[in-house]
Amino acid sequence: MFKKSVYPLFLLFVTYILFSSHDAKTIIAGIAIFLIGMVFMEDGFKLFSGGMLEKILEKSTSNLPKAITTGFLATTLVQSSSLLSIIVISFLSAELISLSGAIGVIFGSNIGSTTTAWIVSSFGVKINIAYYAMPMLIFGVMFRFNTNKTLQGFGNILIGLGFVFLGIGYMKDGFEALKSGLDLAQFAMDGYLGVFVYIIVGMIATVIIQSSGATMALIITALATGQIEYVNALSLAIGANVGTTVTAVIGSLSSNENGKRLAVAHFIFNIITGLIAIVFLYQLAQLVDIVASFLTIANDDYSMKLALFHTIFNLIGVLVIAPFTSKLVTFLEKLFQTEEKDISRARYLDDIVVTVPEAALQALKKELIHLYDNATEVLSHALSLHRHTYIGIGKNIDEVVKSSTLTIDINIDDAYKHKIKSLYGDIISFATQAQDNMNAADKDKIYSYKIACRDIVEAIKDVEKLQKNVNRFMRSKNKHIQDEYNIIRIGIAKILDGIFLLRNTHDDLESLAKLRVLEGEMKNLDIVQTGRIDELIRHQLIETKMATSLINDSMNAYNLSNKLIHIAHVLWIEDKEIRTLGVE
Amino acid sequence: MKIDKLFKKIETFFNMDKSIEEEKIDKKREKILSSLDKKIISMKEKINNTTSTKKIQEKKNELAVLIKIRDDILLEKSK
Secondary structure, eight states: OOHHHHHHHHHHHHHHHHHHOOOHHHHHHHHHHHHHHHHHHHHHHHHHTTHHHHHHHHHSSSSSSHHHHHHHHHHHHHHOOHHHHHHHHHHHHHHSHHHHHHHHHHHHHHTTTTTHHHHHIIIIITTTHHHHHHHHHHHHHHHHHHSSSSHHHHHHHHHHHHHHHHHHHHHHHHHHHHHHHHHGGGOOOHHHHHHHHHHHHHHHHHOOOOOOHHHHHHHHHHHHSSSOHHHHHHHHHHHHHHHHHHHHHHHTTTHHHHHHHHHHHHHHHHHHHHHHHHHHHHHHHHHHHHHHHHHOOTTTTTHHHHHHHHHHHHHHHHHHGGHHHHHHHHHHHSOOOOOOOOSSOOSSSTTTTGGGGHHHHHHHHHHHHHHHHHHHHHHHHHTTTTGTTTTTTTOOHHHHHHHHHOOOOOOHHHHHHIIIHHHHHHHHHHHHGGGGGGOOHHHHHHHHHHHHHHHHHHHHHHHHHHHHHHHHTTTTEEEEEEHHHHHHHHHHHHHHHHHHGGGGGOOOOHHHHHHHHHHHHHHGGGHHTHHHHHHHTTTTOSHHHHHHHHHHHHHHHHHHHHHHHHHHHHHHHHHHHHHHHTTO | OOHHHHHHHHHHHHHHHHHHHHHHHHHHHHHHHHHHHHHHHHHHHHHHHHHHHHHEEEEEEHHHHHHHHHHHHHHHHHO
């Protein structure tokens, strides 16, 4: 409601400024061009890296110093802390990294994002940066139309950089022209009143522009053209830092608990860092002067000194807050507790994960295992078995099955609706959305996951056909039919147990060998092929009606087992080529 | 005449593609063979170090599967 009414007013306000002041129009155009440049750079890096960033993040966040360094380097390289936040939240949701690792990356990312200020202050305001923008845009567009994805990505990065440079050029021109008409420096304020006013202005500007990088570029160009005072620029920088977390917190409201935890961690970090910077503003300004003289930055080079201030106060924030990361993690986990989700809904699939192929595949696999586990419960109960009595505990399955003679009253239709159907729907919907951002190899994986998903559902349908006769004949007075139905129960139970054990096997060939052995044992389920049915009929050991039921049920059990084996291939053998070895 | 040349070029191009593809398959096959060899050796060692008869039988079954897969690949390679 608020957004609906404020947004048109905001648009009207911007339109009024655009038509009333030519110089303000140039500055706002500069911001718009700068922002579009950031979007191009982000997209370009996604294409150019081809999932490399995700792989690095997955492997380099095992401890806090590593996570901070990774966050710093990645943001310096990509120049987008928001892209990094999205990847980190998606990895957190897919449980690929820990919360403390993710917080570490965000800490590092905060330091990394200060490099934007260095670029703008060292190149942007000192040289005619727009002059270099044109060749970048021209070559960028040429690469953009190449068929090679990496070159397309490189093209987007060049276009992005070109627009960023062009945007800075426009902002600088706008401020220089504005100075002849309106000198913003007359609004300079001393003392802590000035500090607070400018912090709020910096915050509002960042919330409106939605990018602290763009706000910093605006502040530095205004400072370089003498439109604002140095001390006020420092306050604006603090405001921009706090403002960026307001955006993140608003964005996280619709996110899952991981998104919320990370946004609050970011918020706490920036608020504490901001408070430190406010309290020690003048001492920090002196520290900047000392460090600047070591770095041979001229005393009147305020734009470079502002960039240095931006880096120093973020660095101090990390040094102060990083030792309390474990306490922060405990607090955040208490603040946003993971709800005990209904078992039939997805646990790992999240809207934010869907955009990151590596994380999306991992999340899908975990969810598929979740679906398989639910199905294992339904299958076991349908055969009047409890999972905890035979799966993964090394017991003699023949004995367990023969001693389990109590019928478990389970309605397969209800169980399907409650434990399978919704989750199945969630997986298929997520897989379809995820494949839009994927390459051919990843799409192939998605396809195999979808087939495995369908096999799980069909296995439930198969066991539904078996259930009635299993329960009827497992306690039959006819020993022969009882034995045959127990063979069916034992066969399926052994496959479920064998597949469970694959979770501890981290070698594709070993998993393959185990599955091929299971496949061999599975043949025993086909009563026609083994010839047992002929014996039973010939010697009139079972009635004809029993025999036909048994033939159908043994076939159903065989088909069900085949599907289970196929699911296991997809879930526990990574290498696609190895999966097909030894198929008869 | 020109059309003949063109077809020849197209044929060479496609054959070139095919040979690259075959080379990839060969490399993958060699990699799998080497992994299989290593796995077979380690499995034999495991069998020697296992005391449980049930476990030994399980491992022997798995070993037989791997040896058969390796032999099938070698047979396919020799064709």
